[in-house]
Amino acid sequence: MKIFRCQKCENPLYFENTKCEVCKSTLGYSEKNSSLAALVPSPDAPAGHLKNGYTLFKDDGKHYRYCKNAEHKACNWLLSDEDDGDFCTACALNHTIPNLQKKKNLKEWRKLERAKHRLVYALQRFGLPVIDRDAAPKEGLAFDFLSDKNASGNAQPVRTGHLNGLITINVAEADNVHREYMRKQMAEPYRTLIGHFRHEVGHYYWERLIRNRPEILKKFRDTFGDERADYGEALQRHYKNGAPKNWRQSYISKYAASHPWEDWAETWAHYLHLVDVLETAFYFGINTGAAFGENSPLRMRADFDPYQDGRFAKLLKAFVPLTFALNSLNRSMGQQDVYPFVIPKKTVKKLRFVHRLLHEKL
Numbered sequence: 001m002k003i004f005r006c007q008k009c010e011n012p013l014y015f016e017n018t019k020c021e022v023c024k025s026t027l028g029y030s031e032k033n034s035s036l037a038a039l040v041p042s043p044d045a046p047a048g049h050l051k052n053g054y055t056l057f058k059d060d061g062k063h064y065r066y067c068k069n070a071e072h073k074a075c076n077w078l079l080s081d082e083d084d085g086d087f088c089t090a091c092a093l094n095h096t097i098p099n100l101q102k103k104k105n106l107k108e109w110r111k112l113e114r115a116k117h118r119l120v121y122a123l124q125r126f127g128l129p130v131i132d133r134d135a136a137p138k139e140g141l142a143f144d145f146l147s148d149k150n151a152s153g154n155a156q157p158v159r160t161g162h163l164n165g166l167i168t169i170n171v172a173e174a175d176n177v178h179r180e181y182m183r184k185q186m187a188e189p190y191r192t193l194i195g196h197f198r199h200e201v202g203h204y205y206w207e208r209l210i211r212n213r214p215e216i217l218k219k220f221r222d223t224f225g226d227e228r229a230d231y232g233e234a235l236q237r238h239y240k241n242g243a244p245k246n247w248r249q250s251y252i253s254k255y256a257a258s259h260p261w262e263d264w265a266e267t268w269a270h271y272l273h274l275v276d277v278l279e280t281a282f283y284f285g286i287n288t289g290a291a292f293g294e295n296s297p298l299r300m301r302a303d304f305d306p307y308q309d310g311r312f313a314k315l316l317k318a319f320v321p322l323t324f325a326l327n328s329l330n331r332s333m334g335q336q337d338v339y340p341f342v343i344p345k346k347t348v349k350k351l352r353f354v355h356r357l358l359h360e361k362l
Helices: 068-072 103-125 176-185 193-209 214-224 231-241 260-284 312-332 345-358
Strands: 026-030 035-041 054-056 064-066 078-080 094-096 142-146 161-163 166-170
Touching: 026 078, 054 064, 068 103, 103 142, 103 193, 103 260, 161 193, 166 193, 193 260, 214 260, 214 345, 260 312, 260 345, 312 345
Parallel strands: 094 142, 142 166
Antiparallel strands: 026 035, 035 054, 064 078, 161 166
């Protein structure tokens, strides 16, 4: 994620900020410019009025309003006079949200929205189509945020997953205690909300970018295996027997070894991890390993935008020492590794496939 700055006072900002803590400017995220804009109450509307309520500090002649979910402190994205509807691109993807009358649901939903908005930011940076299912029922994307307990209080297990463009996320995954419990139950080294979103949307983009393109589908099968293998049987076998003993030689995770579709989704998610971490490092101008010499495996310079740079080798060369540095910092604080994975050579080939697909070089 890029590091934002206040347009008025240059104070650094987080992606989710709605107010500058230094100059107190009201802020909103502009999708078109990938920027946090300082807002000025519009003289043409009452102060605080959300519809056509603001102009930009750097005025472009338009009026702006917040996405409707700003009312719940779940979104800071802007809509302009030219935009129809009440929701931004990220919030328009919601098909089902939890009952917000329950305070816990509201708290957890805000966490889900934070992760989803960061996901959509990345998809837009890649230039990928982000279309809600209301606009395109057959090709669009939608999210169901569901709870194990329905309105009557009865338990109905919710499984996080993807089906034909509809991604289901169990609201309980936003609870840190529950998520850590599930991580241990599943013997996973890493389990986060953003990881869930990146993994599941990978299934969606497999359908959009690969399934109906014969030449790319062939390259996919050459790289990941034949996805026509029975998916249900593969998952049953995985949950019964676990991953093969030598899975580390070919896969980024145990789950990736279960079926080519899951290998793809895990690899796609890790590529998005890679790019997001490198973009943050780029905006901070991070360099590592200088004390060890130019040829040290710890040497890296975050001097490029990973969304724009088409050289996969450069991304990977920078990512590995950066994660070593991040893991070392976490260990200094007694925390778990930020990136508890080792990338085998066969997974490097798979990551390169994702990179080339997103940069249209396949």
